[in-house]
Amino acid sequence: MTEPLLSLSAITRNYGAVQALRGIDMDVRAGEVVALLGDNGAGKSTLVKIISGGLKPTSGSIRFDGQERHFTDPSEAKAAGIETVYQDLSLCLNVDVVANFFMGREITRKVCGIPILQEKEMERVTGKAISDAGTRIPSLRTNVEHLSGGQRQAIELNRFVHFGGKLVLLDEPFAALGVEQTARGLKMIRDVAARGVGVIVITHIMAQAFQVADRIVVIRHGRVAGDIETAKTTPDHAVELITGGTLSLAGRDTAKLDHIPVQQEED
Amino acid sequence: MTPARRRTFEFLLDNLVWLMLITVLVIFSLTIPHYFQFGIFANILEQSTYVGVMAIGLAIVIIAGHLDLSVESTAALAAMVTGLLFASSGIGLGLSLGPPIVMIPVSMAIAVAVGVVIGFINGFFVIKVGMSAFIVTLASFIWVRGLVVAISGGRSAQSLDSAIRIIGVERIFGIPLLAWISMLCFVVFSFIMAKTPFGRYVTLVGGNETATYRAGIAAPKILWSSFILAGALAGLAGWLLAIRTSGATANLGTGMLFNAFAAVVIGGVSLKGGIGKLPGVYAGVLLIYSIHTAINLMRLPAHWTQVILGLLVLAAVLLDTLKLRLREKLL
Numbered sequence: 001m002t003e004p005l006l007s008l009s010a011i012t013r014n015y016g017a018v019q020a021l022r023g024i025d026m027d028v029r030a031g032e033v034v035a036l037l038g039d040n041g042a043g044k045s046t047l048v049k050i051i052s053g054g055l056k057p058t059s060g061s062i063r064f065d066g067q068e069r070h071f072t073d074p075s076e077a078k079a080a081g082i083e084t085v086y087q088d089l090s091l092c093l094n095v096d097v098v099a100n101f102f103m104g105r106e107i108t109r110k111v112c113g114i115p116i117l118q119e120k121e122m123e124r125v126t127g128k129a130i131s132d133a134g135t136r137i138p139s140l141r142t143n144v145e146h147l148s149g150g151q152r153q154a155i156e157l158n159r160f161v162h163f164g165g166k167l168v169l170l171d172e173p174f175a176a177l178g179v180e181q182t183a184r185g186l187k188m189i190r191d192v193a194a195r196g197v198g199v200i201v202i203t204h205i206m207a208q209a210f211q212v213a214d215r216i217v218v219i220r221h222g223r224v225a226g227d228i229e230t231a232k233t234t235p236d237h238a239v240e241l242i243t244g245g246t247l248s249l250a251g252r253d254t255a256k257l258d259h260i261p262v263q264q265e266e267d
Numbered sequence: 268m269t270p271a272r273r274r275t276f277e278f279l280l281d282n283l284v285w286l287m288l289i290t291v292l293v294i295f296s297l298t299i300p301h302y303f304q305f306g307i308f309a310n311i312l313e314q315s316t317y318v319g320v321m322a323i324g325l326a327i328v329i330i331a332g333h334l335d336l337s338v339e340s341t342a343a344l345a346a347m348v349t350g351l352l353f354a355s356s357g358i359g360l361g362l363s364l365g366p367p368i369v370m371i372p373v374s375m376a377i378a379v380a381v382g383v384v385i386g387f388i389n390g391f392f393v394i395k396v397g398m399s400a401f402i403v404t405l406a407s408f409i410w411v412r413g414l415v416v417a418i419s420g421g422r423s424a425q426s427l428d429s430a431i432r433i434i435g436v437e438r439i440f441g442i443p444l445l446a447w448i449s450m451l452c453f454v455v456f457s458f459i460m461a462k463t464p465f466g467r468y469v470t471l472v473g474g475n476e477t478a479t480y481r482a483g484i485a486a487p488k489i490l491w492s493s494f495i496l497a498g499a500l501a502g503l504a505g506w507l508l509a510i511r512t513s514g515a516t517a518n519l520g521t522g523m524l525f526n527a528f529a530a531v532v533i534g535g536v537s538l539k540g541g542i543g544k545l546p547g548v549y550a551g552v553l554l555i556y557s558i559h560t561a562i563n564l565m566r567l568p569a570h571w572t573q574v575i576l577g578l579l580v581l582a583a584v585l586l587d588t589l590k591l592r593l594r595e596k597l598l
Binding site for chain 1: 474475540594
């Protein structure tokens, strides 16, 4: 198979004396959905920030799209094709849906060298993207502060579906969504992956991970505790990996995991 | 509510300050003798020039989520530098350049440059050092005024060169050139804020800086530029003020900051950042000077203006809260 879209090797990150990440190795291929699981404080969010350019790793290397990368801020990661949907939404409540949808990539036309925002064009594109995704928003010119939590999240999700890029990171994307919207969100993820985009989803909810992911990567105490194809594992096993499950490792056949070092936490 | 009615409603809410201005002008015109005449209105426009130009920059910084208390002192410094270089009596050096007409752009460029430097310094401490804009610009408010007094030795510069004075004397269609300049500034900057990516980014940064950072917008650059713009516009206001008064005194422009702040708030700019439009700010400035003029015409002691201004600011903030509730209820 060709080179993975994203390849992390030996990524570490220290906060002062605290080691949040202690050497993460993982790959994501184009068109693949990877669920990143882990307990609170396992280092998931740190890892997401490193991939999305918001944080520099202390050591280790990131290869993305065939090149060694050293992102210094999110705009570089974004320019390279990495989209991120953060847990706390990245919306500006003081402007309308269109302005949020196009935040940082406004369509402009130069008139005498001055870039002018093309509002009609942006409204058209936003309207199409949002109705294609089946989201209902009363008016695209309403300020986002007047919209519900679900509608806000829908804007973010539609934004990544529309702009796509090459790799999408979703940090707890369905926290504010209802059952039906979540189902639609999961379908959105599969649709995006089917276009050849790599997807990393962070979630706490095992059922969602098993529903959407091709592969599950478990982070525990800053290390990869498991990297398994979804089809070859069970939610119970995943839970054991998350919690450290020494019990399970004693009795279980670990042969299918032999290519990944299962870390003990003695250091 | 039907979309059409909602749009009308929203339009009225967004332009409440213009409605207020029109109402106030109609009431004054009907009740105060001699208020309703062209000369009075032209005068209101002219008086609004200095605070108006200053308020544009202040509003941009506030929309970006910060504050600039130094605009008044910056304007005074720019005026003093203009007076010092181009006035011929008092402490003026009476500098004169080749063709007199060249002095207009040169003196303006110098005044604006003075403002740019102060804005740059403010921006440096707020953005690079990470200090609170309130403290940084309060400090500038004090030290820049101190600098004005220091370089002038407390004395004044008079008799600005007549070539420059043209700006303060000429009228177009009976309206002073100064008023045209401030209107032009409002048109240009309203356009920049509403139609260009820079204006959009200022608004976005004022709304949620983290979101803009994640979206790849260079928020620090936008913020710094807004401080520099505020300084430049304050410098321009100072230049206009020096032209109008044909020189500069050490206490020139004292109290303008409060008028500018009042205009910005009355004009519908929220101190929380991210909310507000420049045409509203212009209406706010005009409203202030319409009331000023009314009080003068009624021969009330000028101090009443201050009382009314204070109440007006309070009313504006109250109205803002009310508007939000109305919107929540009706939309």
